[in-house]
Every structure is written in structure tokens, then in C-alpha cells.
Amino acid sequence: MSLSTFLTAALLGLQVNALPGRNHQAVVTRDCPDYTTYSAQKHGPYSDGPLKLPFQRPVESCRTFSSEKVEKVIDDITSRLVDKDLAQIFRNAYPNTLDTTIRWHVDDSNMTAMHRNTKRENADWSGLQTFIVTGDINAEWLRDSTNQLTNYQKLASQDKDLYNLILGAIRTQSEFVIGSPYCNAFQAPSVSGIKPENNTQVDTVHPPYSKSFVYECKYELDSLAHFLKLGREFHENTGSTEHLTERWFKALQTVLDSIDAQSKPTFNSKSQYVKNVYTFQRQTTIAAPALSEAPSVPAMMPPFYLTLSPPNAMMSVELQKTATVLKAAGGHDDLADELQERGNKLAEAVRKHGIVNHPVYGDVYAFEVDGYGGRILMDDANVPSLLSLPYLGFLDETDQVYQNTRKMITSKDGNPYFLEGSDFHGIGGPHIGLTNAWPMSLLIQAQTSENATEIKECIDLVRDSSLLGLIHESINVNNVTAYTRPWFSWANSVFAQTILKVAAEKPEILFGDDAEPYTVQ
Structure with missing residues (x-):
């Protein structure tokens, strides 16, 4: 019986006991490198295209999850792509979430008695659970993890292991939302045995939260929307309503209560200021971290x-x-x-x-x-x-x-924040500043265009700025070798999603004239 992927201490710097599993899980040895370091270096075999892009997937024994269905999609797409550099990026990017970010997954095969009935931190960690990190930060963002799984939703109806992986992710997100609905990023559940990630930011937040449960607590409405999206995509692709548990409904009600609380006016009918239930302050050396370089934007904003x-x-x-x-x-x-x-x-x-x-x-x-x-x-x-x-x-x-x-x-x-330089252009944002544009913006531009020339130009720009064979968070518009984050799984997911969308709707852009559309089956 083959063993699969559950990240061990060597790959992730954690003391985690690998659990016995089925063919989608393997015990990773201590020889597995830290992927943040690994992804920042080039590895062979290299692509046959002019860019000679590296192969950046971990060896099979170091991958955190695997699926034969995913491997088939990789083979289908890369064998059809005319551009072999583009094929190499897809080969690296499409499985990146499964290869590198499934930090903790409990399914029927490795569920112990402790996991079957475990309630800690006022949460229910029993049954299927999945904790997915964003990449080089050992924490789960609701936004990121939902998008990281989007590409695999179409395969979940055919692959029971992927089905359970996504169902587990929904259940884990449900507990996060119930526990701290105003927070955006979370630590691994304590029952996983994974040590909490240290966040050096000094924040004062109300309602208060436990740093063993929450990594960061900035209220973002779209984090709650992404929780809904994860379950909605699961149903749309599998027809299943298995995720609609009592805990999921409690999380849904928590979402609605949070929306209502954040919809209350800042001033009452007598023009008196009313303090909101959620407040956030951060100790920093600049007036407003998120707005430090925003043109014509005041550094201090009144509440809401x-x-x-x-x-x-x-x-x-x-x-x-x-x-x-x-x-x-x-x-x-x-x-x-x-x-x-x-x-x-x-x-x-x-x-x-x-x-x-x-x-x-x-x-x-x-x-x-x-x-x-x-x-x-x-x-x-x-x-x-x-x-x-x-x-x-x-x-x-x-x-x-x-x-x-x-x-x-x-x-x-x-x-x-539309930034142009000698090497790259695209939309950036206050998060990085006025020198770096995000490849993700070009990928979304391609996905929302009907113009074949525009689509190809966007994809080519991303290809030419991804010299490590992976998609980065941002690229210096005057130097494509200067980037932020070598390992950012969400961006890789959006790249793969873009290629799959174009393959289905405008295959000639990727596969040549008269090419047949390719859809994930």
C-alpha cells in the first residue's frame, strides 16, 4: 500500500506526526526541504522553451496531497500547449496547493478516536478537517484557501479524496468563522499538533481573540464571502449538500450577524458617535500601513x-x-x-x-x-x-x-495603482507600493476579456515575469527578477484557472489554430 502526503517537520519546520492514509497521502521524510527556500531556487528538468523555466514541484514523497485526476489534467494541458514555457508554469502552478500547502488533513482513513470527538477552543474539530496554508506564511486565510481549492472543485465529484479534502476545508473554515468572524487569517487547530505561527504585528482588536487560534484579525467582508463561496462551489460541482451541517448553519448565522453589526451607522439619530462592536488598531512606524503610499488618500480615516x-x-x-x-x-x-x-x-x-x-x-x-x-x-x-x-x-x-x-x-x-515600467505593467496596490504590479491583476484581466490579443498579451507578460516557474505576489515593473513572495499559492491557482478558462473558451490562443476546446472532466 502506497503512502501519501502529510507535511512533516522537515518540510514545514513543525513537529507533526504523519498519519496513516490511503493512496493520496504519504509520509514525508526529513530530507524534504523547506519549500520557501526550495521555490526560490531553480531545479531541473527545464522547459524546452526559450525561457528554460525550471521544474518546481517537490519530489513525490514530499508532496502534501496527490490526486491522479489532477495529474491527468496536467498531462492533458501540457501536452496540448504550444508554448513549452507556459506548459512548465502550468505544470508547477496547477498542483501547487496540493503539492505544498495541505498542512493538516483528517479523513476517514486517518481519523483517530481523538479526532472523532474533539471540541477545543469552543470549536468542533471532529470529523473531516483540512487546514491549508497560504504558502510562505504558515497560516490559513479564508480568502486564499477558498481560491486555492477552486481548480479542484470540478474534479471532486470523481475523486473521493478531493471531495473529502474540500469538505474538510469547509468544516475547518466553519469553525474559524464561528470562533472569530472579524478575523481573516487563522492558526492551525490545536488538535493538529502544529505550533502556532508567530505574527510580529502588534494589534489591539475588539472583540479580543486568542493568538493560538487567530493569526491576524483585520475585518474583511470578502473573507466571509469566500467562506460562502467555498461551500457554494462544492455544491455546484458535486451536487452534494453534505457540507450543510449544524456547524455550517451556525457559521452562516454568524456571517449574517456580522454583516448586520457592520451595517450599523457610525452616528445615531441624535448625531452621537456610536462605537462599533469591532475595532482595530495596529502599532506601526507609519500613519496607516494600508495607505502609506496612496495618492490623495488621508492617512487617518474616521471610523467606517x-x-x-x-x-x-x-x-x-x-x-x-x-x-x-x-x-x-x-x-x-x-x-x-x-x-x-x-x-x-x-x-x-x-x-x-x-x-x-x-x-x-x-x-x-x-x-x-x-x-x-x-x-x-x-x-x-x-x-x-x-x-x-x-x-x-x-x-x-x-x-x-x-x-x-x-x-x-x-x-x-x-x-x-496602474503601474508601468520597462519590464512589466499591471495593477498593484497600497500593500506593496508604487514599484510593483501584481501578475494576478493581469490574469484577472485575461479572464474578463473577450479580446484574443489582450488575453495573449496578459498571459505572455505573466509568463515572462515568472522566471522561477511560479507566479509571484508582485513584480518590479522595471526589473522582473525583483519580486515578492516566491511561494504564494493563490497566485498559482489563478494562473492555472486562467489557462483552463482560455483552453475551454478560446483554445486557439493556447493550442494553435483549429484546436478543440479542452474542459476539465
């Missing part, structure tokens, strides 16, 4: 001064789509109707308050608005973004306001 359009747009979509899931499951019509109504109202609010008139581009979506007529016109590379509105399912890419917005945010005069 700004409302971001993209996360609200995403939440409106996920509420409505989750309503559809509940309808399909049956027995939850009242709750489904509530979610549908909430989603509809939120979408209407985004259109009513988020659309503003630009003197050059006409009606566009603002990135942020306040309650006093103020707005910020820009975009950020992170998803959700204005560029990603069709990707999120909020509108069709042919929507005229979106097209106006797209022209604005992909131009230097319309978006202060």
Missing part, C-alpha cells in the same frame, strides 16, 4: 468612513448563490428567501452608491465611497477588485459601466 465596492459586490453574489444551494437542499426556504433578499438589496446598494461620474470615462464604479459624497477612484490587484466584477459574477463583462471602469483602472491617468 469608507465602504469598498468590490467586497460588497462579491457578498451580494454569494448570498444569492447560497440561497440557491439552500433551495436545492430543501427545507430551508425561509432562510433562502432571506439570503436572496439580502443579496438583492446589497447589489442594488452597490449600483446606487458605487457608480459615480468620471469627467473622462463617464459612469464608473468607485473603488470606495463614503456617506458624504466622497469617493476613491482606483483599483487594487487583490480579488475582489473592480476589474474582477465579472469574474465574481456580479455583472457581465459587456456591461457599459464596467467597460468604462475597466478603461479607467487600466490606465495611469485613471488609476494611481
Whole structure:
């Protein structure tokens, strides 16, 4: 019987006991290198293309999860791709989440009596569980982990191990949401035996949280939307409602309660300031870490001064789509109707308050608005973004306001974070600064375009800036060898998703003239 992938101390720097498993899990030896270091170096065999890109997958015994279905997709796509450098990046990127980030997974084969009935930190860790790290930071982001699994959702109906992996991820996210709904990134559950990651940021947050449970507690509406998306995609691709457990419904109610709490006005009917249930302060050497280089943006903002359009747009979509899931499951019509109504109202609010008139581009979506007529016109590379509105399912890419917005945010005069240099261009953001653009923005640009030339140019730019055979967080626009994060699994997932979308819809771009579409089966 073959053994599979469960990260051990050598690969991840942790004292973790590997658990016996089926053919998708293996015991990793202490010879496995730390992947942050491994990914920053080039390894053979190299691609046959002009860039001679390296092969960056860990050896099989060091991979954290494996699936024959995933390997088949890799073979199908790479054998068809004309561009062998592009094929090498896909070969590295598509399985990157499975290869490197499944830090803890408990399924039927390795579930001990302790795991079957384990309640710690006021959480229920019994049954299927999956903890997925973002990459070079040993913590799980709700946003990242959902997107890291998106590419495998289509295979879950055929591969029971992938099915259980994703179902376990939903259950783990449910506990995170129940435990700390205002937090965005989490530690491995204590029952896993994995030591918590140290976060050197000094934050003061209310409600308080345990550092053994939470890695970072910045409230992000889209983190909660991504929790809904993970379960929704699971249902859409498998038809299963197995994830709709009592704990999932409790997490859903926690999401709704959090939305309601954050929807309360800053001032009451007597114009008196009312302190919100959630507050966040960070000790830092600059006035506002997230806005340190944002042009024309004040360093200090009044409480809840700004409302971001993209996360609200995403939440409106996920509420409505989750309503559809509940309808399909049956027995939850009242709750489904509530979610549908909430989603509809939120979408209407985004259109009513988020659309503003630009003197050059006409009606566009603002990135942020306040309650006093103020707005910020820009975009950020992170998803959700204005560029990603069709990707999120909020509108069709042919929507005229979106097209106006797209022209604005992909131009230097319309978006202060559209960055151009001698080697690279794309949308960046305040997170990194004014020298680095994110490959993710170009991949989303490709996924939201119908123009074959634009799609190819975006993919080629990403290819030419991925000299380590992996997709980075950001690239210096004047030097593609200068990047942030060698191991950033979400970006690799978006790359693979882009290639699969183009392969299905415009195969000639990737496979040559008269090529047949390829869809994951």
C-alpha cells in the first residue's frame, strides 16, 4: 500500500506526526526541504522553451496531497500547449496547493478516536478537517484557501479524496468563522499538533481573540464571502449538500450577524458617535500601513468612513448563490428567501452608491465611497477588485459601466495603482507600493476579456515575469527578477484557472489554430 502526503517537520519546520492514509497521502521524510527556500531556487528538468523555466514541484514523497485526476489534467494541458514555457508554469502552478500547502488533513482513513470527538477552543474539530496554508506564511486565510481549492472543485465529484479534502476545508473554515468572524487569517487547530505561527504585528482588536487560534484579525467582508463561496462551489460541482451541517448553519448565522453589526451607522439619530462592536488598531512606524503610499488618500480615516465596492459586490453574489444551494437542499426556504433578499438589496446598494461620474470615462464604479459624497477612484490587484466584477459574477463583462471602469483602472491617468515600467505593467496596490504590479491583476484581466490579443498579451507578460516557474505576489515593473513572495499559492491557482478558462473558451490562443476546446472532466 502506497503512502501519501502529510507535511512533516522537515518540510514545514513543525513537529507533526504523519498519519496513516490511503493512496493520496504519504509520509514525508526529513530530507524534504523547506519549500520557501526550495521555490526560490531553480531545479531541473527545464522547459524546452526559450525561457528554460525550471521544474518546481517537490519530489513525490514530499508532496502534501496527490490526486491522479489532477495529474491527468496536467498531462492533458501540457501536452496540448504550444508554448513549452507556459506548459512548465502550468505544470508547477496547477498542483501547487496540493503539492505544498495541505498542512493538516483528517479523513476517514486517518481519523483517530481523538479526532472523532474533539471540541477545543469552543470549536468542533471532529470529523473531516483540512487546514491549508497560504504558502510562505504558515497560516490559513479564508480568502486564499477558498481560491486555492477552486481548480479542484470540478474534479471532486470523481475523486473521493478531493471531495473529502474540500469538505474538510469547509468544516475547518466553519469553525474559524464561528470562533472569530472579524478575523481573516487563522492558526492551525490545536488538535493538529502544529505550533502556532508567530505574527510580529502588534494589534489591539475588539472583540479580543486568542493568538493560538487567530493569526491576524483585520475585518474583511470578502473573507466571509469566500467562506460562502467555498461551500457554494462544492455544491455546484458535486451536487452534494453534505457540507450543510449544524456547524455550517451556525457559521452562516454568524456571517449574517456580522454583516448586520457592520451595517450599523457610525452616528445615531441624535448625531452621537456610536462605537462599533469591532475595532482595530495596529502599532506601526507609519500613519496607516494600508495607505502609506496612496495618492490623495488621508492617512487617518474616521471610523467606517469608507465602504469598498468590490467586497460588497462579491457578498451580494454569494448570498444569492447560497440561497440557491439552500433551495436545492430543501427545507430551508425561509432562510433562502432571506439570503436572496439580502443579496438583492446589497447589489442594488452597490449600483446606487458605487457608480459615480468620471469627467473622462463617464459612469464608473468607485473603488470606495463614503456617506458624504466622497469617493476613491482606483483599483487594487487583490480579488475582489473592480476589474474582477465579472469574474465574481456580479455583472457581465459587456456591461457599459464596467467597460468604462475597466478603461479607467487600466490606465495611469485613471488609476494611481496602474503601474508601468520597462519590464512589466499591471495593477498593484497600497500593500506593496508604487514599484510593483501584481501578475494576478493581469490574469484577472485575461479572464474578463473577450479580446484574443489582450488575453495573449496578459498571459505572455505573466509568463515572462515568472522566471522561477511560479507566479509571484508582485513584480518590479522595471526589473522582473525583483519580486515578492516566491511561494504564494493563490497566485498559482489563478494562473492555472486562467489557462483552463482560455483552453475551454478560446483554445486557439493556447493550442494553435483549429484546436478543440479542452474542459476539465
